[in-house]
Amino acid sequence: MSDIIRRDPRAEWIARNRLHPLHAAMQQTQQHSWMGPNGIVRKNPHGVGFIGPNGIKRIDRSGVQQGTSNKRTAAVAVELPLHQVPAPAFYIAVVPDMVGGRLGSHDRDLLGLAHSLAGSDGAVLAVIFGEHKENNFSTAGVDRLLVIEGDEFDGYAPEQLVQGLRAVDNQFNPRHWLLPDSRTGGGELGRRFAAALGERPATRVWQVKDGQCSGRAGAGQQDLISGLPRLILAAAECAEPVSETRHEALPETLSTSVARSLPRIEDLGPVAVDPAAIAMAEAEFIVSGGNGVKDWDLFHRATIALGATEGASRVAVDDGFMPRNRQVGATGTWVTARVYVAVGISGAIQHLQGIGACDKVVAINMDPGCDMIKRADLSVIGDSAAILQALIQAVENYRNDAKRDAA
Numbered sequence: 001m002s003d004i005i006r007r008d009p010r011a012e013w014i015a016r017n018r019l020h021p022l023h024a025a026m027q028q029t030q031q032h033s034w035m036g037p038n039g040i041v042r043k044n045p046h047g048v049g050f051i052g053p054n055g056i057k058r059i060d061r062s063g064v065q066q067g068t069s070n071k072r073t074a075a076v077a078v079e080l081p082l083h084q085v086p087a088p089a090f091y092i093a094v095v096p097d098m099v100g101g102r103l104g105s106h107d108r109d110l111l112g113l114a115h116s117l118a119g120s121d122g123a124v125l126a127v128i129f130g131e132h133k134e135n136n137f138s139t140a141g142v143d144r145l146l147v148i149e150g151d152e153f154d155g156y157a158p159e160q161l162v163q164g165l166r167a168v169d170n171q172f173n174p175r176h177w178l179l180p181d182s183r184t185g186g187g188e189l190g191r192r193f194a195a196a197l198g199e200r201p202a203t204r205v206w207q208v209k210d211g212q213c214s215g216r217a218g219a220g221q222q223d224l225i226s227g228l229p230r231l232i233l234a235a236a237e238c239a240e241p242v243s244e245t246r247h248e249a250l251p252e253t254l255s256t257s258v259a260r261s262l263p264r265i266e267d268l269g270p271v272a273v274d275p276a277a278i279a280m281a282e283a284e285f286i287v288s289g290g291n292g293v294k295d296w297d298l299f300h301r302a303t304i305a306l307g308a309t310e311g312a313s314r315v316a317v318d319d320g321f322m323p324r325n326r327q328v329g330a331t332g333t334w335v336t337a338r339v340y341v342a343v344g345i346s347g348a349i350q351h352l353q354g355i356g357a358c359d360k361v362v363a364i365n366m367d368p369g370c371d372m373i374k375r376a377d378l379s380v381i382g383d384s385a386a387i388l389q390a391l392i393q394a395v396e397n398y399r400n401d402a403k404r405d406a407a
């Protein structure tokens, strides 16, 4: 068996959260009775029972004890309760960005907000254009899924997307429309859609409470509080993502075809860019090096092989291994990468501040107890040089296999 340590941060969070409905099921099995070396049964009175939702220890004498009789541990997948809306009284429509074909953390926050607006009678309708690679719509909180296919939606086609949204609006008449107020699509699409509908949206919304929404204004210095409009463009972390329920994600279809708009913008397709030339704040994939990188030539070769933008901790910059404009952190750049790989970086608070908005963090470090590993979604424990070398090898093998298959 592999000795790589695999963690499930969500299961660990539930195991710590006494108020979560699955808390009891996530407790580690405790042995409270065993046979001693002299044949006498030994009992640990402290191992009996479980912690109730109010934090008080409970002992269930019926024998079906939660927490101790259950063999499940934090590593085992648990089925969440199914939330069903058989006949939705209304819809809350969400148009996720789906960067890379998958739901991002901003999209999930939006689905969480949609659920708080839908309550038990409404259904959350996710509207997706074109192909996607997402398999977890049900755990992200999607009650109804509408995938609108067609090559007219490929690439940069905001006018065509607005036509699609108008068709959805005519058919489902959602109570609210939610789009991410992001640079990756939702911000522009939402404003275009609002103009097409002739409605005024709430923008950069970070909180919805008691029928009011608060949005950032004045270059982020002020809050604009207003009544809840139909169209909401929400910021990241506007709500907690759905984590306690499973949803049906029932497929929906559009009854009318979407009219083709006459595009005033021509999309000439993507162009290859040099990852090193991408501004840190806009880079999607960053590999950062810290004091634990001992071979900087190898580090540069690995980032070139992976096609990643390079970043660095302050120590690596201060020591002269990387330029100042590559420093990530409180006194460097605050990055928003979808994948951030930290090589030999301990995870000082000033560095972690700079990667707070990153979607997935991978840590490569010798110290399994360091703060970067606590923050990471995936950790590789070991010497950075050996791991970077193995990464380069894996990329080369992958490319060679692809070339052989193509030949």
Ligand SMILES: Cc1cc2nc3c(=O)[nH]c(=O)nc-3n(C[C@H](O)[C@H](O)[C@H](O)COP(=O)(O)OP(=O)(O)OC[C@H]3O[C@@H](n4cnc5c(N)ncnc54)[C@H](O)[C@@H]3O)c2cc1C
Pocket: 289, 290, 291, 292, 293, 294, 312, 313, 314, 315, 316, 327, 328, 329, 330, 331, 332, 333, 343, 344, 345, 346, 347, 348, 349, 350, 351, 354, 364, 365, 366, 367, 370, 382, 383, 384, 385
């Ligand atoms: C006011 C102020 C502002 C700051 N701003 C920033 C900032 O913007 N950005 C920033 O990054 N820091 C900032 N710092 C510095 C910060 O506090 C840390 O000192 C710094 O981030 C540590 O960098 P590091 O993790 O690369 O080095 P270290 O803390 O030395 O960590 C090195 C890590 O590498 C691991 N390691 C060692 N050898 C290997 C190996 N062979 N293979 C794999 N792993 C290995 C170690 O286990 C350790 O976890 C600031 C500090 C102050 C006081």
